[in-house]
Amino acid sequence: MVQSNAQKAVCVYCGSSYGNDSKFSNEARNLGQLLHSMKWKLVYGGGTTGLMGEIARAAMGPKVDGFVHGIIPRALVSRERDDDAAQVDEKAVSSFNDEIKKSVENHSGLTPLSHEYGSTxxxxxxxxRKRMMATESDAFVAMPGGYGTLEEIMECITWSQLGIHQKPVVLFNMDGFFDGLLAFIQHSIRSGFISEKNGQIIQVANSAEEVIDKIQQYIVPEGRFTLNWSDEHRGDK
Structure with a gap:
């Protein structure tokens, strides 16, 4: 059963498209609403389109009082955001360039392109983008998406295998979306390229409630590397 405890920051990777079935958007909203009800923070890619926009709006809540932080490269602002604020805020974006380096270092450069989607x-x-998202988050979740979503969550899985972090990694396998990926992982285990223990790095959830449960109940698997990564500790404090 989901229980609300100390606030966590959950990084969600997902598509900037909606997909061809409304169930994807519905499940994205369900997870966003649950994060809002628990007062957990959503960290995401900063887009307002597709599943990105759905989960961000839901996590902000009907009173726009949630905790959402979007992180987006400037080159993608016009591609992954379609809200009016993104279209008219070019001057703000341009003036913000002088503060980019400072914001990257202290994570304080928040630009409110649209409060409906939190801070950006x-x-x-x-x-x-990826480093900041990882540093700020206590857990990683993948929802349906394309190449970018797959690359981002696989990097988090690899970081865990290498011992860079010990944070939960969850696939939100709505309607079996990740079944093919899970079959590949099992094939790699059988073929001797992934150990059985490292296969446990990934947890699978079929509902928004189960995503939260998997995060709360996550046990760091044995058998991972425990190397000293010096300055490569991407958010594992």
């Missing part, structure tokens, strides 16, 4: 930080590139 504009960063110079994809590498900075």
């Amino acid at each position: 930080t504009i960063v110079p590139d994809m590498h900075t």
Whole structure:
């Protein structure tokens, strides 16, 4: 049973498209609403379109009082945001460039492109986006998406395997979306390329409630590398 405790920040990777079935949007809203009800923070890619926009609006809540932080490279602002604020805020975006380096260092450069989607930080590139999202988050969740979503969650899985972080990694497998990926992972385990224990890094949830349960009940699997990554600790404090 889901229980609300100390606030967590949950990084959700997902598509900037809606997909071809309304169930994807519905489930994204369900997870966003649950995060809002628990007063947990959503960290996401900063888009307002597709599943990104759905979960961000839901996590902000009907009174727009939730905790949402979007992080987006400047080059993607016009592509992944279709709200009016993004279209008319080019001057604000331009003036913010002088503060980008400072915001990357102290994570305080929040640009409110649209309060309906929470606060937004504009960063110079994809590498900075991913690093900031990981640093700020206590758990990682993947919802349906394309190449970018797959690359982002696989990097988090690899970071866990290498011992860079010990945070929960959850696939929100709505309507079996990730069944193919899970079959590949099992094939890799059988073929001797992934250990059985490292296969446990990934937890699978079929509902929004189960996503929260998997985060709260996550046990760091044994058998991971425990190397000293010096300055490569991406948010594992």
